[in-house]
Amino acid sequence: MTVSNLHPSINSNLYAALRAAFPADLDGVAVETDNGLFYSWRDLERASAMLANLLGSLELPTGARIAVQVDKSVEAMLLYLATLRAGYVFLPLNTAYQRAEIEYFIDNAQPSVVVCTTRNFGWVSKLSFTAGTGHVFTLDDDRSGSLLQRAAHCSDQHAVVHSQPDDLGVIIYTSGTTGRSKGAMLTHGNMLSNAQVLKDYWGWRNAEQGGDVLIHALPIFHVHGLFVAIHGALLNGSKMLWLSHFDPKLVPQAMRRATVFMGVPTMYVRLLAEPSLNREAAQGMRLFVSGSAPMLIDTFDAWRARTGHTILERYGMSETVMLTSNPYFAVHGERRGGTVGLPLPGVSVRVCDDAGASVPVGSIGGIEVKGPNVFKGYWRMPEKTSEEFTADGYFRTGDVGKIDAQGYVTIVGRSKDLIISGGYNVYPAEIEACINEMPGVAESAVVGVPQADFGEVGVALVVAKPGCDLNPLVIIAALKSTLANFKIPKQCFVVDDLPRNAMGKVQKGLLREQYSQTFHGP
Ligand code: MLC
Ligand code: AMP
DSSP states (O other): OOOOOSOTTSOOOHHHHHHHTSOSOTTSEEEEETTSOEEEHHHHHHHHHHHHHHHHHTOOOTTOEEEEEOOOOHHHHHHHHHHHHHTOEEEEOOTTOOHHHHHHHHHHHOOSEEEEOGGGHHHHHHHHHHTTOSEEEEOOTTSOSHHHHHHTTSOSOOOOOOOOTTSEEEEEEEOOSSSSOEEEEEEHHHHHHHHHHHHHHTTOOOGGGTOOEEEEOSOSSSHIIIIIIHHHHHTTTOEEEEOSSOOTTHHHHHHTTOSEEEEOHHHHHHHHTOTTOSHHHHTTOOEEEEOSSOOOHHHHHHHHHHHSOOOEEEEEETTTEEEEEOOSSGGGOOOOTTSOBEEOTTOEEEEEOTTSOBOOTTOOEEEEEESTTSOOEETTOHHHHHHHBOTTSOEEEEEEEEEOTTOOEEEEEESSOOEEETTEEEOHHHHHHHHHTSTTEEEEEEEEEEETTTEEEEEEEEEEOTTOOOOHHHHHHHHHTTSOGGGSOSEEEEESOOOBOTTSOBOHHHHHHHTTTTTSOO
16 A cells, blocks of 8 residues: 655656656647647646646645646646646546536545636635635636636746655545545555556657657546556656547547557447548557447457557556556557457566455456555545455455466456446446435446447336326436436436345346336337
8 A cells, every 4th residue: 555665865756757758859749739739848847847836835734635627728737737736636527427426526525626627617616615625726728717826927037846755746546336526545656556557568668769758638536548648658758749629520630749658448338439440540550549438349359450559458446546457568469359358567466356355367256455555545535445445454445356377467357336337437326326316216227238339327116105297308308407418328227116126135137137228129
């Protein structure tokens, strides 16, 4: 859980390591956006310094949380870098989260600073000040808002705060199978060690080796877009082609000037439906990475047939950053579709049975992980944290899988009741709790079923109280007013009852089977 093998006099602040990797020519382009803006490496250094000085001027307590719910922009990334270099804790929030969800995060994390969009300022500031937050700023995706106005008056010189590997850098909230979301606490050491391992394992090329250019098309409030993509590019001094949203038409155009792309399987599915994706567009590309959700072997094969490239699938979590990856270099092995590859160097992965004993090669069990990548624990939830760790320090991922004789890991399911939809996690328990509170509802079950675009989507089965009439459309509309849009079940059925086992537990496996053809009808 901790990393403390470095000498304390070495600055383990993640920003210091990223900054050290900037190219010598600070006037070169670091980020080019889809609306025609260019940011040099000097711009990144100076703007993050100004924002760090602004944060520093607020006299925040040690370990202060900076909660951020804003649209994707380079300035939002700069705020992240500023928070790291100032030694505070970044807390990114999905832009889809609605008022009730944000209220919970702010109450739970007690951030000293909240940054939101101008359109949400009214309600966000009200609930933040009520929760004791001292400062609420706005930041919009057109470089406007009070945050940048205030930072404009700050110096562009800033000495990066000295951090230890075990110092907290980011909190990422992940939902739970029961109860409310938990804040996964990630340290500078977690993030830096993982970024360094991936730099070597994926063969990032610095300028002398011809350079890499990353197409950044992911959201920046989760591990994939914020850590794997941004840390990867910055730690290698590589330029990013920055897309404000994933657009399957823009990506093949960007490929002509890029070498690396990272996406969730839904993005690959949508790209395959785009006629301009072809061998010629992908000719100069070096690496396609997929993760955050299972990739169907059909997608993996179709990608190879269409572009000539073999997707590299890797496996990660908010709590552990990246744990396993298919190899990039042939000397480490081949890239195998349907597997998530080998444990990353320095990361120990094992598969155990319910009693906690390692299972034989090829047998199925719970995936557990230990290493410098594994988080410090859940924010202010010591009991939850210790429940999720074994006595010998392994984190129980909640994923079910197997490891073959060559060490390749395959995920076959999950012990946690979780739907992964387009790379976002949706916890049925949260949706069911909302539905169960609606008038006329006796009970409900939400299950994940296959769907071509998002891989898996939720279907809600709802039982009415005696004498009550329920309308599925009204249920969906009511959910939309309280929950983030990606959590909304794509179908709702009113049913007479839910199948239960002898213990009285709803048989979700049976429901998944019954409704498996909902989006794949003949
Ligand atoms: C959008 N919708 C979704 C959805 N995304 N529904 C289910 N699952 C999703 N992922 C909703 C929209 O709100 C809309 O509803 C309808 O579906 C159609 O939306 P869209 O316009 O087609 O979606 P789009 O905005 O294009 O987004 C699709 C997407 C996005 C794939 C680009 O979901 C995305 O960026 N996913 C990446 C998630 C990610 O970064 N995950 C990493 C987690 S880190 P309506 O009702 O409004 O019409 C992690 C660790 C690791 O897991 O290993 O990396
Ligand atoms: P999150 O909590 O959003 O970080 O999601 C982490 C979960 O995403 C993991 O526990 C896995 O269930 C899933 N996941 C990540 N990468 C993959 C992958 N390549 N294949 C299958 N599932 C994945």
